[in-house]
Amino acid sequence: MLPSLSSHISPSISPATAMETSTGIDKRPEPIDLSQHYSKTTKNRAASNIKQFYKYFTIPGIGNLAGGMPYVNNFPFDTLEADAALPQRFTPTPNRPVDPPTAPTSATKLSDPISSSRVVVPKLSDNDDILRKIDLKTALQYGTAQGYLPLYTFIRQFTIENLHPNIPYKGGPEIILTCGSTDGFSKTLEALTNTWNEDRDEIGYKEGLLVEEFCYINAIQAARPRGLNIVPVALDDEGMKAHGKGGLFDVLKNWDKSRGKRPHLIYTVTVGHNPTGGTLSIQRRKDIYAVCVMFDVIIVEDDPYWYLQYPSANPSNPNRTLSQKHQTQTGLSDQATCTPQKSSGYPFLDSLVPSYLSVDYQGRVVRLDTFSKTVAPGCRLGWITTQPNLCERILRITETSTQQPSGFVQSMIAEMIIGPHDSTHGRGGGENAGGWQVDGWVRWLEGLRGNYERQMQTMCSILEDGKELVKSGTVRSLDDEWSVVDKVPLYDFVWPLGGMFVWVHMNFETHPLWKKTTPDKLAMALWEYLTTRKYLVLVMPGKILAPTDEIRAAKGWAFFRLCFVAVDEPEVAKSTRRFVAGVQDFWRKKRLDDIEEISSQAIEAGEGMADLMGGC
Amino acid sequence: MLPSLSSHISPSISPATAMETSTGIDKRPEPIDLSQHYSKTTKNRAASNIKQFYKYFTIPGIGNLAGGMPYVNNFPFDTLEADAALPQRFTPTPNRPVDPPTAPTSATKLSDPISSSRVVVPKLSDNDDILRKIDLKTALQYGTAQGYLPLYTFIRQFTIENLHPNIPYKGGPEIILTCGSTDGFSKTLEALTNTWNEDRDEIGYKEGLLVEEFCYINAIQAARPRGLNIVPVALDDEGMKAHGKGGLFDVLKNWDKSRGKRPHLIYTVTVGHNPTGGTLSIQRRKDIYAVCVMFDVIIVEDDPYWYLQYPSANPSNPNRTLSQKHQTQTGLSDQATCTPQKSSGYPFLDSLVPSYLSVDYQGRVVRLDTFSKTVAPGCRLGWITTQPNLCERILRITETSTQQPSGFVQSMIAEMIIGPHDSTHGRGGGENAGGWQVDGWVRWLEGLRGNYERQMQTMCSILEDGKELVKSGTVRSLDDEWSVVDKVPLYDFVWPLGGMFVWVHMNFETHPLWKKTTPDKLAMALWEYLTTRKYLVLVMPGKILAPTDEIRAAKGWAFFRLCFVAVDEPEVAKSTRRFVAGVQDFWRKKRLDDIEEISSQAIEAGEGMADLMGGC
Incomplete structure (x- = not known):
């Protein structure tokens, strides 16, 4: 390790200046002083006084024998490159909440599946602006703690101007x-x-x-x-x-x-x-x-x-x-x-x-x-x-x-999005070897949202269809006999307005064995049952996601979390159908022995859900 | 953020098994119990019980709706690639301590400067062995806290078998x-x-x-x-x-x-x-x-x-x-x-x-x-x-x-060194598209050592030549007059047996103004003087590298640290010569005003060495 002198060479960017409103005067209230909340360790941290070295590093022609930074030519990497997507790869879904879904729910939809780009981070960029210079000489050197300058600058501007204006x-x-x-x-x-x-x-x-x-x-x-x-x-x-x-x-x-x-x-x-x-x-x-x-x-x-x-x-x-x-x-x-x-x-x-x-x-x-x-x-x-x-x-x-995130990922993402900027070196992820730019980044996010939204629809539609166990039978009175359809609610859930998960509340109260065992055992048995050969599906038990023992005991057992992004869309559909089938079949179990057999096998092996629940 | 379930999917590698001696029996003493040294926070950390999920993830054909890992096809990167050095790029220096240096000291010596390789991390590898599978599907996914499995496995073996056998x-x-x-x-x-x-x-x-x-x-x-x-x-x-x-x-x-x-x-x-x-x-x-x-x-x-x-x-x-x-x-x-x-x-x-x-x-x-x-x-x-x-x-x-280091750097280094292993995908950093392997990695280290050793020699030789100020003059007695050569020792140093630095002890006691000002002011003045236009060289003041105020005051001022790796070898030579020239000229200053002028300019500007020394 060496003192990361170079981590402070960068010109600091004044927040106040960068964020002045277009009228030139910032009339917003000052943020409050949070220092009473700082930990003692944080209060103890002296500002790095080595920043005062800055001006010496920038003396033209200065021979730097002070910092301990290895010379770029000793790095074994001469370029970093990638095949990367163009931002248009996936098809977006509409934004307005009242729109019905227009995209098909059967598959990830590629706008243009073959369109990809070539990203190249060169060893040396000829760009003089260090806020925009992306090369291995800077990215693989000791860096600034706030992040690699071009990427930091881009994200900062995107955050302030586009994400949270x-x-x-x-x-x-x-x-x-x-x-x-x-x-x-x-x-x-x-x-x-x-x-x-x-x-x-x-x-x-x-x-x-x-x-x-x-x-x-x-x-x-x-x-x-x-x-x-x-x-x-x-x-x-x-x-x-x-x-x-x-x-x-x-x-x-x-x-x-x-x-x-x-x-x-x-x-x-x-x-x-x-x-x-x-x-x-x-x-x-x-x-x-x-x-x-x-x-x-x-x-x-x-x-x-x-x-x-x-x-x-x-x-x-x-x-x-x-x-x-x-x-x-x-x-x-x-x-x-x-x-x-x-x-x-x-x-x-x-x-x-x-x-x-x-x-x-x-x-x-x-x-x-x-x-x-x-x-x-x-x-x-x-x-x-x-x-x-x-x-x-x-x-x-x-x-x-951590000093800073890895220069490998910072430079690759910077080059892909920002691109080489008027340089003859490097290639960004856009069609013309420039970067995606803000437009492309937003377009990528929109396409990605589209993919995940379609997968959410796929899962939720299947869950919706299977949430009741339909039992038909006949009812006899002394005089007559007629057929009935009984619908047993197995679970309920809310279609998620965002994210990657469906939170399924299991109606164990409707299970034939509800009164004959504990809710916990019932939930454990179902979870195990779903992993057996016929259903082969793994879901996340709610108990693991409860922050305290009390909540775990009170209602953790009543929930499963299902994730719709870990596999591709056909797999989401298949796994969700198997989940529904497993739940439906589980509700047909009427003998306590069946349930206990499922759980006990796992418990005996010391690998069951009971162990998982122990002390999250 | 999502629970990094996948961070535990890997089969754990038993240290005991992996490190058994070749005789099969490990007769070494057990390591002692250090738990009384653990911090309270560390003692409080429960082992992750989610590891018990492992076996479920590995059920053949299991549909994973549990973990929150995004699907690989949604990553915008289709490959990660690089132009990289072959391990033979630099010429080594000899190992035996009694050997005189055989390499020229005038320049970084390239064994074969044009020999480079093409490293490719593919999106998917067809290798079934997850200890050796290197691809973006695994490297860019949530990962194992001990590190990316192929790289972890390589480094672990290298550490135990080669570095510290x-x-x-x-x-x-x-x-x-x-x-x-x-x-x-x-x-x-x-x-x-x-x-x-x-x-x-x-x-x-x-x-x-x-x-x-x-x-x-x-x-x-x-x-x-x-x-x-x-x-x-x-x-x-x-x-x-x-x-x-x-x-x-x-x-x-x-x-x-x-x-x-x-x-x-x-x-x-x-x-x-x-x-x-x-x-x-x-x-x-x-x-x-x-x-x-x-x-x-x-x-x-x-x-x-x-x-x-x-x-x-x-x-x-x-x-x-x-x-x-x-x-x-x-x-x-x-x-x-x-x-x-x-x-x-x-x-x-x-x-x-x-x-x-x-x-x-x-x-x-x-x-x-x-x-x-x-x-x-x-x-x-x-x-x-x-x-x-x-x-x-x-x-x-x-x-x-941190969860794990970035998958970008882990996969690139893994692919370069380890290579694709019997796969039709991916390319390592070796000549035949395999990895450098251990042989190549050691050869790279040896070449790198060679480069730095030559730079060390360059700097130390120049310092050695300039460490005395030679003053000639005449001495007269009543009867005679003769010429003398007076050698004033300016600094001394030990040639470093390793690393990147020469630690130069300045003999300020021999300076003409030693008694007329404080050692601290003299040191500050020299440091400033070296950055002026004639010498243009920045060195690290010893004071910054003292851990306490007492040491800083007692002897911090007496040292400069010079780094010989931050620039290429011709620059090391030039900067070191300028350092020597600056020191020699500084010892010719005989008027207190000269010294005070140098320091005061900087102090007035509030940017001088005095500030740097404040509270490291």
């Missing part, structure tokens, strides 16, 4: 690139929470993390070892509840201080919630935000599925039915009545439920974005958007941990 | 890939230290980190905010001292508990020490290790420069002189008398001073390796080698932070 605080946010959102959350926790040690610390120091009552468990696994209270908040079909029993206000207002400090941090997934599939409306965002202002709580919004919003899941879709109540709650319906102050410039982006950032007039939102769902999970690349002061603290954490 | 504890070590050594150290700190908060914690809980009295400051910047005592240990030309005043034993034996707990962790760079250039002999390693056993201290060995050991820096090199004392201390001299039990299989690797791991009979060494110096810093890729229990704890930290 209506952030209500002065100067707007800053961004920093991460090694994916798990890394982003880990750094946010490090910045904003103190660890608590039961062996030595008073309970009054114990901090807490507010989460939905079913949630992304990896977030819990990051927080719990730090000694944080994990505090679930009630959910409905949209997501976290602001008011009502178990809602955010209720939890904070009635906080019992004998458990520790009142929590000051929320972790939330607001679009295509994992695992429940909910999408939070604008109104709900405002309600939650108001409670956060009241109790001085910071919102960490993890939104990997933000681009994957599905208008066709709206109740007006003729393929299915949803309660009218839900229709008025959905963000997508709200969206039509909420005119943003400023357009993103793209109908697709304007059609999406906006981030918490759009209501963040105090600067208390930390948004996590990722390339995992829009390019690939293996990128390990994402970014944090938040108020500049907090972003700078996360930058300091980055300097002494 | 003589690790003395039972079963040997485990490895985990990191996002570079800064990330590796950050995770090690997280695993092995508790944070301490002066506002609430008793002093008795304050832990400490032992470091060399000049050290890699980024490590300090990672540790200090956690509330750790930073405890310097005296250095000599080799590195950390085991005994004597200020040595490790002295510091630990006389630890003042009113400062906190006796430190239980050392951070050390043992080859080509940054900044002092020292390389630790085997004997010194044994001495330090014995002290660590005595006081139950864990050694974190950060060895980015391990492959860059320079036999020609040995005193027997006729180009220069070093004290005989030093000759007997160097690791490279020792090496000749220490026959390892087992060869690495490569004369080059056998010629290197072995790691602390080779004396680690208790399993108390954590070694950090990186690709930053052998491929490129922008890889953000490295690995940790340590006993399996501790490695598993670091794996848990990885699962909730």
Whole structure:
């Protein structure tokens, strides 16, 4: 390791300057001071004073014997290249929520399956502008903690101008690139929470993390070892509840201080919630935000599925039915009545439920974005958007941990999207060897959304068709005999307005053996049963996705999460049909022995669902 | 974000099995239990119970609706490719320490500058062995926390069989890939230290980190905010001292508990020490290790420069002189008398001073390796080698932070080195489209070492020639008059046996103005003077590399660190000559005004060295 002097050579970009409004005067309120929320470790982090070296590095002709950066010609890579998609590869679906789905649901639809491009990151670019220079000399060198300059610059501008053009605080946010959102959350926790040690610390120091009552468990696994209270908040079909029993206000207002400090941090997934599939409306965002202002709580919004919003899941879709109540709650319906102050410039982006950032007039939102769902999970690349002061603290954490995401992925994505810019070297991912540019990136997102939306429709249609067990029989009275059709509801679910998951609530109460065993055993048996040779389908047990033992015991068993993106569309259809068939057949089991046999085999082998449930 | 179920699909590789000795019985002692050193957060980390899902994922034909992994065809990248070097690109230098340098010192020597290869990572590989399958479907998917399986498998084997074939504890070590050594150290700190908060914690809980009295400051910047005592240990030309005043034993034996707990962790760079250039002999390693056993201290060995050991820096090199004392201390001299039990299989690797791991009979060494110096810093890729229990704890930290290094860099390096293995898809970096293989990787390292060794010789030769100011004059007595030559020693330095740096001790005591100003001001003035138009050279002030204020004040000013790898060899020569010229001219300054003018200009501008020194 060497001091990453070069990580600070870049000219810093003033947020205030870059985000001045077009009128020249920024009349938005200043973001509030969050420093009382910083962890002790974060408060201790001195700003890197090595930045003051900058001016010396930029002396023309200076011979640099100071920094410990290996010379570019010693890198074994002379280029990085790729075959990549053109942004038009997939067919989009329509944006307007009231539109019926127009795309066929039978297959991933390729706009132009053979159209691809050649991306080349050269060893040396002749571009003098380091904000746009993409080459291996810069990308594979020690770099800037905020991210590779061309990519950082592009994402920053895209974030501020296109994704969130209506952030209500002065100067707007800053961004920093991460090694994916798990890394982003880990750094946010490090910045904003103190660890608590039961062996030595008073309970009054114990901090807490507010989460939905079913949630992304990896977030819990990051927080719990730090000694944080994990505090679930009630959910409905949209997501976290602001008011009502178990809602955010209720939890904070009635906080019992004998458990520790009142929590000051929320972790939330607001679009295509994992695992429940909910999408939070604008109104709900405002309600939650108001409670956060009241109790001085910071919102960490993890939104990997933000681009994957599905208008066709709206109740007006003729393929299915949803309660009218839900229709008025959905963000997508709200969206039509909420005119943003400023357009993103793209109908697709304007059609999406906006981030918490759009209501963040105090600067208390930390948004996590990722390339995992829009390019690939293996990128390990994402970014944090938040108020500049907090972003700078996360930058300091980055300097002494990951330093920056890998230059391999940063340069490839930069070259694909941004392209070589008036250079004779390098090739971007566009048709003319330029980059995709913002237009292409938005088009790619729209096509990807189309693919996933079609897969969602495929799964939900099959689930919809199979959610009742139809039993016909005859009923006899003394005088007569007639045939009847009995419909047993097996499960219910809401078509997801975004994301990758369908959250299926199993009506175990209707199972013939409901009273003869425990709900937990019944659920375990069904889960096992689905993996047997006849059905061969693996779903995610809800229990694994419950943040606390209480929730796991109370209702974890009642849910399965089904993901519709892990395989291609024909496979989604086949697997979903097998799921439906397995559930239907399972409801025909009437002997307790059948159920117990399924479970006990697995339990004896020590590999069953019971073990999985142990201590998530 | 989604639960990285897939991160656990891989079959686990049993360390014990993989490392059994060829006789079948492993008679080495068990590594000791380090769990009392684990941080509270680390103790709190439950093992991921989701691993028990494994067997279900591997049911033939199972339809996976459980995991949230996007389908490979939705990734925009269809291939990743590169032009890469063949391993023979650079000419090696000889290994034996007594050999004089045979390579010319005037230029980087290319064995075959035009020989390069084409590396291709395909979208899909047809290899069924997931330990050897390299493709985008696997590399760009959510992955295993220990690293991308083919690369992890390769590095693990290379580490155990080739790098450290003589690790003395039972079963040997485990490895985990990191996002570079800064990330590796950050995770090690997280695993092995508790944070301490002066506002609430008793002093008795304050832990400490032992470091060399000049050290890699980024490590300090990672540790200090956690509330750790930073405890310097005296250095000599080799590195950390085991005994004597200020040595490790002295510091630990006389630890003042009113400062906190006796430190239980050392951070050390043992080859080509940054900044002092020292390389630790085997004997010194044994001495330090014995002290660590005595006081139950864990050694974190950060060895980015391990492959860059320079036999020609040995005193027997006729180009220069070093004290005989030093000759007997160097690791490279020792090496000749220490026959390892087992060869690495490569004369080059056998010629290197072995790691602390080779004396680690208790399993108390954590070694950090990186690709930053052998491929490129922008890889953000490295690995940790340590006993399996501790490695598993670091794996848990990885699962909730970085998850794994980027699949872009992991797959490209895997394909280059390992190659496609009997597949019709993909191309490795070897001549026949196979991988470099271990032979090629070692050959690459040897060539790279050659390049850097030649650059080291270039810099040191020029420094050697200029280290005295030769003044001629006449001396008169009453009777006679004769000419004299007065040699003023300007600086001294040791030719580095490894690494990237020359640590130059400036003899400010010989400067005409030594008594007329403070040493600090004199050093500042020289540093500034070197950056002026006539000399245009930037070196690293020693003060920046001191871990504490005391050391900074006592002797930080007396050193400059010069790096010989950041530019190509002709530039190294030119910059070093300008450094020498600047120093020589600076020693000709006799008026205090000259010195003060240089410093004050910078100080007034608020950008001078004084600011840099503030609070590293």
